[in-house]
Structure formats: structure tokens, C-alpha cells
Amino acid sequence: MxxxxxxxxxxxxxxxxxxxxxxxxxxxxxxxxxxxxxxxxxxxxxxxxxxGASGTSAMAAAAAYAGIQVRGSLREMERRLTPLGSPVAEPQEKALDVASETLVPRMLAPDGCTAVRAQTLRLARSWIARLREALPDDDECARADAHDDALIGHEEAAAMIVGLQDRKTRDRAAEWMEGTDSRPALRLWRALARRCVGPYGEHAAAPLTLAGWVAWSEGDRPSARIALDHALRSDPDYVFARLLHRAFNDGMDPEPLRRCMRKERDARQGRRLPREHDPGSSVGRHLP
Known part of the structure; x- marks a missing residue:
């Protein structure tokens, strides 16, 4: 001294x-x-x-009282988006192989794409509803993610990952961005990103972009930035991720995009089926 x-x-x-x-x-x-x-x-x-010990300062106490959450270190936030390793990776890769062989030919056929789109959205909607009810016992990120990973089976994860490669399906899924839908949707997109193992790394661009969009929509800018960065690492040419990344870095407010998505949803539901039957309608809003 x-x-x-x-x-x-x-x-x-x-x-x-x-x-x-x-x-x-x-x-x-x-x-x-x-x-x-x-x-x-x-x-x-x-x-x-x-x-003083970490976290015991007056500032830390004031932040806790104000409801400000610490998102964790950069490494922890990146880990939430990183593909899982053994023992999950091998059976998940096999499930992705099967889903690709089954779904991709149907997605490329004009008459089959609509059915796969509806199937993917129904499956995602059901999982968002389940995740809303199945809350993890621990708020710590690693244990909370492990809780979600244990719930979602390999086959269902593979079906959603492959189905989200369709642009219209992904855009409909992006409508689960607010209200009671957003938190479980974010958990689902992160879980699916972690299932994009082995040669399916590029498939993670869709769930990663959705995770970034929902995080941004909810005001969690650090998580949004990391998710969008990871999406562009998975696929540098992924247009939706590039657009969101540019808007995010330019300091734009996500509300105009939310309004556009709401208008698209309302117009679609007005033309087609009642709200409770539309595969892209708000998750759980009309569920029993």
C-alpha cells in the first residue's frame, strides 16, 4: 500500500x-x-x-428490491444456447436424421408443406403450454435448463427443429413474443437450440433467432444479443437473424415489429379459423 x-x-x-x-x-x-x-x-x-462479500453491497440489495435480475456471466448465457453433448447428442442426432427423412420431402411438396406447418405449430404450442405449467424447482440457469431438457423427448425436439426450418412456420412461431407466452416460448427455443447437435448445427439458426427475438421483445437485451450472435454464427446468411441483429444494434424499439406481427395474426385469424383453432394463435389462451 x-x-x-x-x-x-x-x-x-x-x-x-x-x-x-x-x-x-x-x-x-x-x-x-x-x-x-x-x-x-x-x-x-x-x-x-x-x-465485503460479493452481492452484499447496498447497491446489490437495492437492485434485488427493485426486481433487477442478474443474467449470469457471458459464459453462462452462452452455455444455455450450446448444443448438448453426451449422452444426449447421439440419440438426438439419430432423431434428427429420421425427422429430416420424414418431414423434408413433405415440406418441399406444395400439398404437404401446409400440413407439416400446422403439425409443427401445434406441437410447439403444446410444449409452450406444458412448460408454462412445468416450472423448474431452481432458478439457477444450469439446473433450470436441465429441467427443460429432461422434459422434451428426442423425437418431438427433432420434429420441431426440422419444422422450424420453414420460413412461414418460424414467422408464426415468432408471434409467441409477449404476455404469458413469452417466457415458456423462450425456454422452448433455447432447449431446441441445445438439441441442434452434430451436423445439424445450422438448424439452430431458427430457434436461436426466435430466442433472440423473444428476449429482445421482453427487454432482456444481453440475452437477445448473445442469441442473435449465435444464430449468425450458425448461419451467417440467415436473413431473419441479420434483420433483427441490425435493428437491435441500431437501437430500434421492438414494438413496431410486434405491432406488425399482431396485425398479421389478427388478419389471418379473421380470414380463417376461430382463434382457438388456429395453430399460430396465442398459446394456452383458449386452452382448458
């Missing part, structure tokens, strides 16, 4: 010469801190004062 006192004094003097007042200068070492500015031994003793 004493060895650095001349440096601290030089910095204070240099700042003062530029009309920048220095009210405090501290030395932090070995879990203690010392003040270079406070002459009061009762306030700042020679042996220093211990640094």
Missing part, C-alpha cells in the same frame, strides 16, 4: 490540474482495502478494512 502512495498522489495531482477532483483513491489487496485520501484512523485503519 505504501509503495503505491507516490503513484496515487501523482494521479490525484494530475487529475486536479485538469479540474477533475479525486474524492477517493483506494488500494485493494489480499481481500482488504486502504484509503489514500482519508486521514481518519478510526475510519480507515492502517491494517485496512476487509472487502
Amino acid at each position: 505504501l509503495r503505491l502512495a507516490p503513484l496515487a498522489q501523482s494521479l490525484r495531482t494530475a487529475c486536479g490540474a485538469r479540474d477533475i477532483p479525486v474524492y477517493e483513491a483506494l488500494c485493494l489487496s489480499a481481500g482488504h482495502y486502504w484509503s489514500y485520501c482519508c486521514p481518519d484512523a478510526a475510519c480507515c485503519p492502517r491494517e485496512g478494512r476487509p472487502v
